[in-house]
Amino acid sequence: MKKIIALLGIAVLSISCGKKEKTVSATANVSxxxxxxxxxxxxxxxxxxxxxxxxxxxxxxxxxxxxxxxxxxxxxxxxxxxxxxxxxxxxxxxxxxxxxxxxxxxxxxxxxxxxxxxxxxxxxxx
Structure with missing residues (x-):
């Protein structure tokens, strides 16, 4: 059970980090x-x-x-x-x-x- 919770936590973090990168890169080339x-x-x-x-x-x-x-x-x-x-x-x-x-x-x-x-x-x- 602890392994499942840990894996879910890692998945959520990687997903949210991925979204931040997309947001930043979407506005990176904007004046x-x-x-x-x-x-x-x-x-x-x-x-x-x-x-x-x-x-x-x-x-x-x-x-x-x-x-x-x-x-x-x-x-x-x-x-x-x-x-x-x-x-x-x-x-x-x-x-x-x-x-x-x-x-x-x-x-x-x-x-x-x-x-x-x-x-x-x-x-x-x-």
Missing amino acids: PEELLVIEGKALFESNRAACASCHKPNQKIIGPSIKEIVKVYEEQNGDMIAFLKKKAKPIVDPEQYSVMETNFAILKTMTDRELESLVAYMYSEK
């Missing part, structure tokens, strides 16, 4: 900017951030599309991170601000890196 975009996309689409429930890349659902948001921020030289930190007024579809405002509780829990990754992902979709 820091690309990694930020990858992290942002994962966060954008996650249940934690819930951005994708209202925003799609090319079409307005509840909120404006990602492309529309980026277009307006570029045209008006806006600071999207400042908006996400609630330090800047809405410049995209301000009449819908009350809908977005409920998400600031979620955004407040995010690190600067996470907010930067969201914005990097959104700009990558333009």
Whole structure:
């Protein structure tokens, strides 16, 4: 019985170590900017951030599309991170601000890196 438990332990360790190597090697050839975009996309689409429930890349659902948001921020030289930190007024579809405002509780829990990754992902979709 002890031998079976020991073999199972070794098997689990070798499997988990193998997965780590694959994860590391999958991101080893990615630039820091690309990694930020990858992290942002994962966060954008996650249940934690819930951005994708209202925003799609090319079409307005509840909120404006990602492309529309980026277009307006570029045209008006806006600071999207400042908006996400609630330090800047809405410049995209301000009449819908009350809908977005409920998400600031979620955004407040995010690190600067996470907010930067969201914005990097959104700009990558333009």
